[in-house]
Amino acid sequence: MFAQESWVFLLLAAWFILIPASGTRYQANWESLDARPLPTWYDEAKFGIFVHWGVFSVPGFESEWFWWHWKGQNPPDQKCVQYMLDNYPPGFSYPDFAPQFHAQFFDPDDWADIFEASGAKYVVLTAKHHEGFTTWPSSYSWNWNSVDTGPHRDLVGDLAEAVRNRSLHYGLYNSLYEWFNPLYLADKKNNFTTQDFVLKKLLPELYDMVLSYKPELIWSDGDWEAPDTYWNSTEFLAWLYNDSPVKDVIVTNDRWGAGCYCKHGGYYNCADKYTPGELPKHKWEKCQSVDTQSWGYRRTMRLSELMDLPSIIQDLVQTVAMGGNYLLNVGPTPDGMIPPVFEERLRGIGAWLEVNGEAIYSSKPWRIQTENATVPVWYTSNSKYSSVYAVFMTKPTVYTFHLSEPVTAESTTVTLLGNPEPLRWAPLHPRGLILLLPELPQTPAQAWILKLDGVK
Numbered sequence: 001m002f003a004q005e006s007w008v009f010l011l012l013a014a015w016f017i018l019i020p021a022s023g024t025r026y027q028a029n030w031e032s033l034d035a036r037p038l039p040t041w042y043d044e045a046k047f048g049i050f051v052h053w054g055v056f057s058v059p060g061f062e063s064e065w066f067w068w069h070w071k072g073q074n075p076p077d078q079k080c081v082q083y084m085l086d087n088y089p090p091g092f093s094y095p096d097f098a099p100q101f102h103a104q105f106f107d108p109d110d111w112a113d114i115f116e117a118s119g120a121k122y123v124v125l126t127a128k129h130h131e132g133f134t135t136w137p138s139s140y141s142w143n144w145n146s147v148d149t150g151p152h153r154d155l156v157g158d159l160a161e162a163v164r165n166r167s168l169h170y171g172l173y174n175s176l177y178e179w180f181n182p183l184y185l186a187d188k189k190n191n192f193t194t195q196d197f198v199l200k201k202l203l204p205e206l207y208d209m210v211l212s213y214k215p216e217l218i219w220s221d222g223d224w225e226a227p228d229t230y231w232n233s234t235e236f237l238a239w240l241y242n243d244s245p246v247k248d249v250i251v252t253n254d255r256w257g258a259g260c261y262c263k264h265g266g267y268y269n270c271a272d273k274y275t276p277g278e279l280p281k282h283k284w285e286k287c288q289s290v291d292t293q294s295w296g297y298r299r300t301m302r303l304s305e306l307m308d309l310p311s312i313i314q315d316l317v318q319t320v321a322m323g324g325n326y327l328l329n330v331g332p333t334p335d336g337m338i339p340p341v342f343e344e345r346l347r348g349i350g351a352w353l354e355v356n357g358e359a360i361y362s363s364k365p366w367r368i369q370t371e372n373a374t375v376p377v378w379y380t381s382n383s384k385y386s387s388v389y390a391v392f393m394t395k396p397t398v399y400t401f402h403l404s405e406p407v408t409a410e411s412t413t414v415t416l417l418g419n420p421e422p423l424r425w426a427p428l429h430p431r432g433l434i435l436l437l438p439e440l441p442q443t444p445a446q447a448w449i450l451k452l453d454g455v456k
């Protein structure tokens, strides 16, 4: 008996002595949280798929902001008002759309197959958009979640399984604010001097979401009306980084309160579709939508409003050359289909990455991001292959291609990715080279990559 107790005592003593050695504890302030290194998987991944899916997919009209445009903003958007007058009985409210969110064709394995084929390494699904509807059975969102109503299915959990089965990382989008939540509106009325919404709804739900699904990325949004102190963002992040089950892998963005974006958090999103003019000093991500008019599904979308494959590839390349990740969005239909036109784009990206991926995945920005001696060229580099890559998206009209930045040596070799033959080249002085292009292969992506080995 005595011996056992002293064992327990010794173990406890050892535990307390060892704790400080087990790693940094982050404090609930930005200085401490901002110093956390980003888990390495994120920068290596480079390309992810964003999925906006919720009750807003049912009207599928204008955008995922439909409810706000119809009932929130002042004056309301007349197109939304007229659409409802023309097509729905008087008194039909936004929550009445929820039972029509059937997701009856939702096959998570189908989706995950498409995402994997796109070459993406992570997937981010809306767990809750500004409408407040959770696509998982949140007990803090009674009758306004995808198990109580609509699909009667745990969409977040079902997709998690399929995505992880393909070794893709899984992230969840979560809106801090909810347009019409009475608790939120009351706090807002009090100029955010009260925190009823945060303490009774937002935080318990967020902790529950992390514990239930163990996301590797939290894409926070809807933060801008109130300061981070109202949202208790730093306290939540300190828990996430210190004590949550995902503390070693979790990646977050920068939308944690008014004034935070581009300044605090994990990686930076800055504004939607942010495109920096020069190399940012901090890891960042560009989010972009195939449908340029909306993140959510839109029944009125036209082909001319969608990004085509070459423009997506160009955006991806420029983002990666500038040190960013590219998160490309698709909006599934309320019955659970990814529109084939989106699928086509995604498979096209994957086919291009199949040949050209070594210039993208795990790459680093090169010392120069872009030049334009022959046609516009974007550079990346990959230390694993000690290579520099020059990506071009315009077919030159001549076979001699001049690059003005790389400094060559005698041992330098140049190849076109996808073509095993080394290319003939000659140095230029004081720097640069001129090379002889082969016949460029036809590629729907319209982007080709020169691989330069042994250049500086």
Ligand SMILES: *[C@@H]1O[C@H](CO)[C@@H](O)[C@H](O)[C@H]1NC(C)=O
Residues within 6 Å of the ligand: 164, 165, 166, 167
């Ligand atoms: C994916 O599922 C298959 C079939 O159930 C299983 O054999 C495989 O190990 C899973 N892969 C991963 C990475 O979980």
Ligand SMILES: *[C@@H]1O[C@H](CO)[C@@H](O)[C@H](O)[C@H]1NC(C)=O
Residues within 6 Å of the ligand: 189, 190, 191
């Ligand atoms: C909130 O702020 C506004 C403007 O500063 C002020 O007029 C109002 O009285 C404040 N309301 C509360 C409940 O503090």
Ligand SMILES: *[C@@H]1O[C@H](CO)[C@@H](O)[C@H](O)[C@H]1NC(C)=O
Residues within 6 Å of the ligand: 199, 203, 229, 232, 235, 236
């Ligand atoms: C919220 O933050 C306050 C301090 O700003 C703290 O006292 C409180 O414990 C926090 N609550 C949660 C649930 O994080």
Ligand SMILES: *[C@@H]1O[C@H](CO)[C@@H](O)[C@H](O)[C@H]1NC(C)=O
Residues within 6 Å of the ligand: 372, 375, 376
């Ligand atoms: C590249 O150079 C060409 C010809 O000098 C010019 O027309 C084009 O606008 C330039 N493009 C960029 C992106 O600078």
